[in-house]
Amino acid sequence: MSDPHRPRKRTASAGETPRRRRGPVPTHSRDDIAVAAITLTDNEGLAGLSMRAVAAALDTGAASLYRYVASRDELLALMTDHVMRELRPYPAGHDQWLDAMVEMSRRQLQLYRRHSWLVDVTQQSPAFGPEALAWLDHCLLVLEPVTASGRAKFEAIAMATGVTTLFARSELASQPALPPIDSHAYPHVARAISADATPPPTDRDLFEDALRSLLIGLLS
């Protein structure tokens, strides 16, 4: 049951450079592998992230990766936790919790823009690595002045990150490109589209609007 993929600390004196275990010194580290996988996936997309590809980037064999990582899913979790470090340092406290939460979400959105694969990963299996927990902890710190149950706060945070994910996804898909619309079968769709021949670039920030109304609604 013990995880063989992390170098174990020695029983002996702490702070000492930990004595080498037996066997050859590992050529790589979990972080090396995470970094290689991240740059690869940033460039080639999630579909391009294969164990063989990561191994090739590290100039080794696919099987070797399994000395460091139990599965592809664990690698994804590792990558996720790694890029989440980019969310630091967390913005210092506004006295307005709403502004602070919006700021946290905005930085999350920027992270999604930098690593688009994150959107798909976090949705399939929400991350609970150390960095995710630290981020969550800071959100709860921000929400300290709010009088609401812990459960309600968790829900609100979950919804906020969910909405952020939605925006990231819709940005990436740019325009889903509706097919030619049969204006007889779908009259309202056709009208709503054609009426927007001149799209007045709303200077409303949809992201912030949605987030604010949601958080206010949930943490009234």
Added chain:
Amino acid sequence: MSDPHRPRKRTASAGETPRRRRGPVPTHSRDDIAVAAITLTDNEGLAGLSMRAVAAALDTGAASLYRYVASRDELLALMTDHVMRELRPYPAGHDQWLDAMVEMSRRQLQLYRRHSWLVDVTQQSPAFGPEALAWLDHCLLVLEPVTASGRAKFEAIAMATGVTTLFARSELASQPALPPIDSHAYPHVARAISADATPPPTDRDLFEDALRSLLIGLLS
């Protein structure tokens, strides 16, 4: 470019039982295949949906499916459009557009509960089959009384279905099961959890609350 996977209508008289094309009569239909794939995926999950498995359910070979469907993705689109028929008949018009939109979303949520794989499918590639368009059209009908640009309405609808997806997903994952929390490293998380030893079952409907505040915020 023409799609060989749908039986072509004859040039001649409409309404006539369309004369058979050459070759043997097809053993299946696209709908047959969609239904088989849907029941299979309802039971086994998205990961269990392989072309071979669907073929086996229809007592045929995997290659045969490609006479009806161009790819697995197209099959997924077919399945999606098929189950979306369950959203009909659309609820008749409330005079309150907000109530009507909430009702539309609620039915969507129920659909997600019946076919959990839909959550993952629609998120990767938003559907624009006939049923999806019909549903969208009805949403726009409901939003007729609202004074807002077509674009704004599209955005609002997209957010509503996005939020619905979030809820469906969080229901399915039941509890993501936080790992044991180090209350020193993450003090606020630890506090927020322990304070909820007695979870007072809120009779607030989180889904409706979130949806209402969002729609009001976006379509003010």
Added chain:
DNA sequence: AACAATAGCAAACAGTGTTCGCAGTTTAGG
């Protein structure tokens, strides 16, 4: 009857994540 178009489908192809077994390397214990 000949021809063209279609359907069904086994086999093969290229790819995937993962496991196995072994060779090579380093350290611990006697």
Added chain:
DNA sequence: CCTAAACTGCGAACACTGTTTGCTATTGTT
């Protein structure tokens, strides 16, 4: 000092996957 234990790297194989190819069989048209 040497053996044994523990460890790393990794080629090869396994069990899958979606998809293509090439063939045969069937049907409608000419």
